[in-house]
Amino acid sequence: MSGVRRLIRTIVFLGLLGVIGFTLYNVFFYKPKVIGLEQLEKLPKVKDVTLTVTPRSYVDLVEVKAFQGPKEVLLFRGRLPERTNEVTFRVEPQVLGLRNGPARVLVEVRRFFLFREGFEVQATVDVDPPRIRIIYAPYRVLQGGSGGIRVKASEEVDLFVEVGKRRFRSFKVSEDNTYIAFFGVPVDASPREVIKVVAVDEAGNRTVVPLGTGIRRNRFRRVTIDLSRRENLVRTKIYSLLGGNLENMDFVTAFKEVNEKLRKRDEERIREIGKRSKPQRFWRGRFLQMRGAKVLSYFGERRRYVYKGKVISRSWHLGYDLASVRNSEVPAANSGEVVFAGDLGIYGNTVIIDHGFGIMSLYAHLADFRVKEGDFVKKGQIIGVTDMTGLAFGDHLHFTVLIDGYEVTPLEWWDPRWIRTRIEPVFSD
Ligand SMILES: [Zn+2]
Numbered sequence: 001m002s003g004v005r006r007l008i009r010t011i012v013f014l015g016l017l018g019v020i021g022f023t024l025y026n027v028f029f030y031k032p033k034v035i036g037l038e039q040l041e042k043l044p045k046v047k048d049v050t051l052t053v054t055p056r057s058y059v060d061l062v063e064v065k066a067f068q069g070p071k072e073v074l075l076f077r078g079r080l081p082e083r084t085n086e087v088t089f090r091v092e093p094q095v096l097g098l099r100n101g102p103a104r105v106l107v108e109v110r111r112f113f114l115f116r117e118g119f120e121v122q123a124t125v126d127v128d129p130p131r132i133r134i135i136y137a138p139y140r141v142l143q144g145g146s147g148g149i150r151v152k153a154s155e156e157v158d159l160f161v162e163v164g165k166r167r168f169r170s171f172k173v174s175e176d177n178t179y180i181a182f183f184g185v186p187v188d189a190s191p192r193e194v195i196k197v198v199a200v201d202e203a204g205n206r207t208v209v210p211l212g213t214g215i216r217r218n219r220f221r222r223v224t225i226d227l228s229r230r231e232n233l234v235r236t237k238i239y240s241l242l243g244g245n246l247e248n249m250d251f252v253t254a255f256k257e258v259n260e261k262l263r264k265r266d267e268e269r270i271r272e273i274g275k276r277s278k279p280q281r282f283w284r285g286r287f288l289q290m291r292g293a294k295v296l297s298y299f300g301e302r303r304r305y306v307y308k309g310k311v312i313s314r315s316w317h318l319g320y321d322l323a324s325v326r327n328s329e330v331p332a333a334n335s336g337e338v339v340f341a342g343d344l345g346i347y348g349n350t351v352i353i354d355h356g357f358g359i360m361s362l363y364a365h366l367a368d369f370r371v372k373e374g375d376f377v378k379k380g381q382i383i384g385v386t387d388m389t390g391l392a393f394g395d396h397l398h399f400t401v402l403i404d405g406y407e408v409t410p411l412e413w414w415d416p417r418w419i420r421t422r423i424e425p426v427f428s429d
């Protein structure tokens with residue numbers, strides 16, 4: 001009996017020893033670390049900071065202090081929540097009496113009410129938001145049209161133009177922090193939409209300035225396309241675009257798949273390519289229109305596709321369809337660098353030329369290519385010939401202008417007067 005008791009006592013003793021040993025090990029050898037300290041390096045006017053303690057190692061309290069000269073201020077003091085190991089707090093240096101300039105931030109974690117671990121960060125306080133002065137902005141822009149601005153910032157900033165959900169980047173054009181940006185207004189933008197310029201400085205201070213540029217309503221045609229009348233051609237096109245094993249899909253489903261899903265996929269690809277624009281101006285003067293061509297379709301057309309008397313799908317036509325004789329030569333609308341020459345789904349064989357500072361031109365449904373990616377082309381140089389590759393029901397060129405990958409009407413870019421009065425001021429001091 002006593003032997004069993006002794007055994008139990010030994011087991012309990014060893015167990016306790018294990019627990020104590022494990023705890024001591026945790027306390028002395030398994031020290032906590034703090035993740036996210038780099039957020040404290042730059043302190044703007046307002047900043048929300050989230051610090052994570054890992055491993056937890058019995059940490060119960062987190063304390064964050066800032067030191068600047070003789071000044072010592074508390075940024076945060078609080079318990080570490082059980083589940084998340086995370087504390088979030090807002091830092092407002094000005095409210096705490098910190099001034100612009102260097103500061104030292106100390107993050108301390110407390111364990112068992114007495115052990116403290118400290119982590120130090122060299123911080124810079126900058127509570128001044130950037131100031132921006134608009135040197136040029138257009139008075140009004142058209143739905144589906146383009147605009148450009150020239151602004152000067154009080155310091156180096158990340159600057160962009162916001163039009164609804166679209167964001168257009170800017171390019172720094174001189175060392176005195178002058179920036180230019182081009183933007184495109186969506187065809188369905190509300191004339192009440194406020195176009196804004198947003199500037200964010202290195203510390204994270206943000207300035208938003210409404211541009212004061214109005215949006216003018218544009219008139220777009222409504223067009224109905226009857227698919228029943230060319231069902232065989234459409235059928236061949238859509239099944240080959242969907243690629244293989246879809247013989248069981250009915251015509252209507254297949255058409256919707258191509259006109260909606262593939263269209264979206266290809267537009268996303270165009271946006272992606274649009275981001276590759278170089279910070280240089282490659283072009284001069286008005287953009288060229290294909291010679292002797294007739295306009296088959298206009299920019300901004302609202303298309304309804306009808307099959308057997310029913311509307312089965314819709315789309316916006318965001319380019320010009322230009323038709324001439326079969327396999328007409330297609331000139332580059334302006335000088336630039338070829339950033340894409342290849343198959344682009346519903347656009348068929350496509351060439352995209354970068355003219356710099358976010359502006360590109362796109363040529364779709366071509367037969368083949370006379371240029372390749374990386375080539376520099378001169379205005380008027382032949383880049384390919386027209387055809388009906390992709391989702392085209394006849395030989396024509398689908399032409400559009402892109403800003404940051406968003407389609408805008410080429411009509412303005414074909415107009416020398418518009419270029420002179422609306423775009424040239426963006427480039428001049
Ligand atoms: Zn088209």
